[in-house]
Amino acid sequence: MKKPNKNKIYIISLGCPKNLIDSEVMAGLLNKSGDIRLMRTPEKADTVIVNTCAFIEPAREESIETILTLAQQKKKGGSEFRLIVAGCLAQRYGKELLDEIPEVDLCIGTGEVNNIVRHVNELKKTAFRRASVTGRPAFLMNYRHPRILSAKTATAYLKISDGCSNHCSYCIIPSLRGRARSRLPEDILREAENLAKKGIKEIVITGQDTTAYGKDLKSHPRLSELLKNMEQIKGIKWIRLLYAHPAHITKDTLEVIAAGNKICHYIDLPIQHIDDDILQAMNRKVDSTKIKKIIAQARQIIPGLALRTSLIVGFPGETQKKFEKLLDFMRETRFDHLGVFTYSREEDTAAAKIKTQISEKEKEKRRDLLMTEQAAISHSLNAELIGTTQEVLIEEKSDHPHYGFIGRCRRQAPEIDGVTYVKNTGAKIGSLIKCKIFAGDDYDLFGEIV
Numbered sequence: 001m002k003k004p005n006k007n008k009i010y011i012i013s014l015g016c017p018k019n020l021i022d023s024e025v026m027a028g029l030l031n032k033s034g035d036i037r038l039m040r041t042p043e044k045a046d047t048v049i050v051n052t053c054a055f056i057e058p059a060r061e062e063s064i065e066t067i068l069t070l071a072q073q074k075k076k077g078g079s080e081f082r083l084i085v086a087g088c089l090a091q092r093y094g095k096e097l098l099d100e101i102p103e104v105d106l107c108i109g110t111g112e113v114n115n116i117v118r119h120v121n122e123l124k125k126t127a128f129r130r131a132s133v134t135g136r137p138a139f140l141m142n143y144r145h146p147r148i149l150s151a152k153t154a155t156a157y158l159k160i161s162d163g164c165s166n167h168c169s170y171c172i173i174p175s176l177r178g179r180a181r182s183r184l185p186e187d188i189l190r191e192a193e194n195l196a197k198k199g200i201k202e203i204v205i206t207g208q209d210t211t212a213y214g215k216d217l218k219s220h221p222r223l224s225e226l227l228k229n230m231e232q233i234k235g236i237k238w239i240r241l242l243y244a245h246p247a248h249i250t251k252d253t254l255e256v257i258a259a260g261n262k263i264c265h266y267i268d269l270p271i272q273h274i275d276d277d278i279l280q281a282m283n284r285k286v287d288s289t290k291i292k293k294i295i296a297q298a299r300q301i302i303p304g305l306a307l308r309t310s311l312i313v314g315f316p317g318e319t320q321k322k323f324e325k326l327l328d329f330m331r332e333t334r335f336d337h338l339g340v341f342t343y344s345r346e347e348d349t350a351a352a353k354i355k356t357q358i359s360e361k362e363k364e365k366r367r368d369l370l371m372t373e374q375a376a377i378s379h380s381l382n383a384e385l386i387g388t389t390q391e392v393l394i395e396e397k398s399d400h401p402h403y404g405f406i407g408r409c410r411r412q413a414p415e416i417d418g419v420t421y422v423k424n425t426g427a428k429i430g431s432l433i434k435c436k437i438f439a440g441d442d443y444d445l446f447g448e449i450v
Helices: 017-032 057-077 090-102 112-122 173-177 185-197 224-230 253-260 276-282 288-301 318-331 358-383
Strands: 007-013 037-038 047-052 082-087 107-108 130-133 155-159 202-206 237-240 263-268 308-313 335-342 389-397 404-409 419-423 431-442 445-449
Touching: 007 017, 007 112, 017 037, 017 047, 017 082, 017 112, 017 155, 017 202, 037 358, 047 057, 047 090, 047 112, 057 082, 057 090, 082 090, 082 112, 090 107, 090 112, 090 130, 090 173, 107 112, 107 358, 155 185, 185 224, 224 237, 224 253, 253 263, 253 288, 288 308, 308 318, 308 358, 318 358, 335 358, 389 445, 404 431, 419 431
Parallel strands: 007 037, 007 047, 047 082, 082 107, 107 130, 155 202, 202 237, 237 263, 263 308, 308 335, 419 445
Antiparallel strands: 389 404, 389 431, 404 419, 431 445
16 A cells, blocks of 8 residues: 655744754654654645744835735645744734735744644645634743754753743733743753754753743742753753843852853843843833843953843933943954844833834934944954954854855854854864954954864
8 A cells, every 4th residue: 555645844943042942843743753754845845834033124124025925826836835833923813824825824823843743634634724823922942852953053041931020111022922931950951862862962941031040930940050950961962052131130140150061151141231221111021220230240250251131222212422322332342243124113001102203214223323333342342352262163164265164153143143264174064162352343353283
């Protein structure tokens, strides 16, 4: 008897690392089911899943553009081609997407990751009817969930929590991802061990607010203890902390980072602004004094700390004077890495109702000014690294004629920071090597093997 053809699935993941992990879990579940084959390109698939982002307007635009491109492919491919929209955009606008884009067969929200196999199988039934499934976003992965890493790399993200309970006035994440939910420490450590067995050298800790970890659990586990225990896992060489809220980061966490051999002296500390009126209107639950104290304390405790932050410009009520205060603070603080977002007016948020909105042209002008200033700061800080020896994780081959490989040092997080170009070498991808830095530009470093 001839075996039925396997469903051919392709997954497109958009947005943040947290979304990427959901995509990797869906891929793992589909692969484990046995009657599904994961494809390398959407053209050869009979079902495409787009795991979307809806955090701000540019993210929604990218998601919609991707869906419309696939809708055109479906028109050419015929009725057998199925299109699933998953993730945050589906959670927020599932019914609207079905109404506006008839080529979309199914919308599933952020709480449906664990049910992806059932949803795909339902699509194949002749009685299937287009639907939007967006219940309460309560899914929380654990180490038993199979996960197919999206790229052949020595780095993997590890989500220690999902959802958020901060309710910043500009943010819709709580409605898309649900309240903050922490994983148990032993569960996280088991997943870290599994990643190490797969050859992962660097674990990047992520969550909506990693420094709020454990507050929702009865046992109240601490992030500092989790980091300390993760250091004991064989095979893991680097541990990196992202999304540390300035209102929640603690001294004991800073001390563990400083004392650890594997924990990178790197913190992603999104402050968003420095003006107290703006911080209060954002509902950030932290003021400028606390932010400055945390930064000073972190730099005092952790030698050679690389500090990243993100800022929002053009928030309602941000006068020219308040913006200049932010600009002066950025110049004084000299962050190693910095990203700037223009305020996105999101419906159903408190900030959207504020009357003193700022024009898009002015927002972009302020963002460009901050990024120009940051480029000069980053160039200066990179110049200070010339002559130092840095441990570099080799990630890919380079097209540059004078540099054989591209990697990152401990000061550089994947995707969001610069990279380190390494002179022609026979190093293996995934290996850690010592490099002497001999040049640096606005964002990248250049080195050769010691």
